[in-house]
Amino acid sequence: DIVLTQAPLSVSVTPGESASISCRSSKSLLSSKGITSLYWYLQKPGKSPQLLIYRMSNLASGVPDRFSGSGSETDFTLKISKVETEDVGVYYCAQFLEYPRTFGGGTKLELK
Amino acid sequence: EVKLLESGGGLVQPGGSLRLSCAASGFTFTDFYMSWIRQPPGKAPEWLGVIRNKANGYTTEYNPSVKGRFTISRDNTQNILYLQMNTLRAEDTAIYYCARFTTGYWYFDFWGPGTMVTVSS
Numbered sequence: 001d002i003v004l005t006q007a008p009l010s011v012s013v014t015p016g017e018s019a020s021i022s023c024r025s026s027k028s029l030l031s032s033k034g035i036t037s038l039y040w041y042l043q044k045p046g047k048s049p050q051l052l053i054y055r056m057s058n059l060a061s062g063v064p065d066r067f068s069g070s071g072s073e074t075d076f077t078l079k080i081s082k083v084e085t086e087d088v089g090v091y092y093c094a095q096f097l098e099y100p101r102t103f104g105g106g107t108k109l110e111l112k
Numbered sequence: 113e114v115k116l117l118e119s120g121g122g123l124v125q126p127g128g129s130l131r132l133s134c135a136a137s138g139f140t141f142t143d144f145y146m147s148w149i150r151q152p153p154g155k156a157p158e159w160l161g162v163i164r165n166k167a168n169g170y171t172t173e174y175n176p177s178v179k180g181r182f183t184i185s186r187d188n189t190q191n192i193l194y195l196q197m198n199t200l201r202a203e204d205t206a207i208y209y210c211a212r213f214t215t216g217y218w219y220f221d222f223w224g225p226g227t228m229v230t231v232s233s
């Protein structure tokens with residue numbers, strides 16, 4: 001299985017400041033079609049996960065452009081600029097390159 | 113509007129069985145892959161398996177962690193996704209979500225609100 005390791009486990013941010021979350025894959029997520037199959041989801045308290053970023057760096061529909069994704073074949077970063085109160089929750093990276101699909105362990109974002 | 117609504121969760125004894133349902137609406141059900149994903153309390157989501165769309169023969173894939181115990185099926189006339197769970201263990205306790213997988217961009221784009229399954233004596 002592809003293992004995704006996220007860091008940090010939690011991050012505390014002052015509203016208006018930036019936050020970065022790391023996700024490292026045990027295997028390259030670059031497909032033979034040149035697509036990097038890494039995704040970011042946010043799970044707000046008591047809700048189902050919602051897609052933020054697809055294919056490493058593409059913003060999902062309706063997601064504010066304060067969110068951005070970047071990375072290489074195995075190392076990825078989600079950046080949130082100017083954090084707002086609505087950004088609180090747990091962030092997960094996920095890979096959909098291979099079966100079984102796998103998720104990272106999550107990073108909890110809290111406000112100071 | 114796309115809607116997914118799971119049902120069938122509850123308390124079950126170890127070794128028991130349970131069948132979950134996911135009612136889908138607002139889209140052409142047969143066009144989409146459908147998955148079950150679970151999330152133990154306070155932990156990360158775990159993908160359980162997928163049943164492909166009509167174009168791909170409704171074939172299935174499973175996570176090895178549940179293969180042989182869990183079975184995914186679909187009723188394409190009633191737009192319902194099922195998860196049959198057998199020989200349940202305490203570690204199967206989780207919220208169970210159904211999720212739609214779009215083969216256009218290759219991700220889960222809609223999730224249901226989930227149904228809680230508790231395995232305990």
